[in-house]
Amino acid sequence: MRFATPLVPARLVRRYKRFLADVALEDGREVTAHCPNPGAMTGLAEPGMRVWLEPNDDPRRKLGWGWRLVEMPCGRLAGVDTGVPNRVVGEALRAGLVPGLEGAVRAEVRYGERSRIDFMVGDTHVEVKNVHFRRDGDWAEFPDSRTARGARHLDEMAAVVRAGGRAVTLYLVQRPDCARLRIAADLDPVYGAAFARAREAGVETLAYGTRITREGVWLGERMPVE
Incomplete structure (x- = not known):
C-alpha cells in the first residue's frame, strides 16, 4: 500500500x-x-x-x-493509522499472499446482529486488527486499551464457526521491533475472555508483521501467536 x-x-x-x-x-x-x-x-x-x-x-x-x-x-x-491495516491486508488477499486465505475477496460484508466483517474471502470471514503496542521484549500486544467492539466481534465470529462457517482474526503489527503476538488480557479482561471463547469455538488466529517505509506499508512475515 x-x-x-x-x-x-x-x-x-x-x-x-x-x-x-x-x-x-x-x-x-x-x-x-x-x-x-x-x-x-x-x-x-x-x-x-x-x-x-x-x-x-x-x-x-x-x-x-x-x-x-x-x-x-x-x-x-x-x-499509527488504524485505517492502513485493512488496505494492506486487502491488497495482500487480492494478490494471494496470505496462505490459506484464497478466493474472491469482498470487503465490508454484513454479518451477525449489527456488524460488518472486514473481508469475506470465499466463504471465510476475516476480521483485521491493528497492533502497535509493545511493552516487553519482542512481544506485540493487543489491545492497548479497552475495546467492547472488539470483544463483540469475537463473539459474533465464534457464532459463525458454531454455525458451520470459518472465521479468522488477522492481527497486523505496524512496528518492526516485534516478532510475536499475545493478547493483553490484563488491560482488557473482557476482550481476553472473548478471545479465549473464540479460540475454543474454532476461530482461527493469524498475525503478520509489516514492512514500513516513508513510501508505504506492506504485508511482512507471519509471526506466532501466544
Missing part, C-alpha cells in the same frame, strides 16, 4: 482529544493534524518524537494533514 502523496516530516507537540495532534513542521509552522487512531498509542505519541504526515488538499476535510508514521527512538518507523 503506497501513500497517496509524499510524506512530510514534523515534530509532535501534543496529541489530544484522541483524534487531534499539534505538530511543528520543519519550516517552523505549527499545524494541527488528524490522528487516525482512537487507542492509547503508548510510547508512540510522546512530545518531541519525529512524525510523518500526509498532506491533502481535499476541501471536504477539515484538516490538511494526516498523521501516518512515527519514528521510534531506534530510528525505525511505526504506523
Whole structure:
C-alpha cells in the first residue's frame, strides 16, 4: 500500500482529544493534524518524537494533514493509522499472499446482529486488527486499551464457526521491533475472555508483521501467536 502523496516530516507537540495532534513542521509552522487512531498509542505519541504526515488538499476535510508514521527512538518507523491495516491486508488477499486465505475477496460484508466483517474471502470471514503496542521484549500486544467492539466481534465470529462457517482474526503489527503476538488480557479482561471463547469455538488466529517505509506499508512475515 503506497501513500497517496509524499510524506512530510514534523515534530509532535501534543496529541489530544484522541483524534487531534499539534505538530511543528520543519519550516517552523505549527499545524494541527488528524490522528487516525482512537487507542492509547503508548510510547508512540510522546512530545518531541519525529512524525510523518500526509498532506491533502481535499476541501471536504477539515484538516490538511494526516498523521501516518512515527519514528521510534531506534530510528525505525511505526504506523499509527488504524485505517492502513485493512488496505494492506486487502491488497495482500487480492494478490494471494496470505496462505490459506484464497478466493474472491469482498470487503465490508454484513454479518451477525449489527456488524460488518472486514473481508469475506470465499466463504471465510476475516476480521483485521491493528497492533502497535509493545511493552516487553519482542512481544506485540493487543489491545492497548479497552475495546467492547472488539470483544463483540469475537463473539459474533465464534457464532459463525458454531454455525458451520470459518472465521479468522488477522492481527497486523505496524512496528518492526516485534516478532510475536499475545493478547493483553490484563488491560482488557473482557476482550481476553472473548478471545479465549473464540479460540475454543474454532476461530482461527493469524498475525503478520509489516514492512514500513516513508513510501508505504506492506504485508511482512507471519509471526506466532501466544
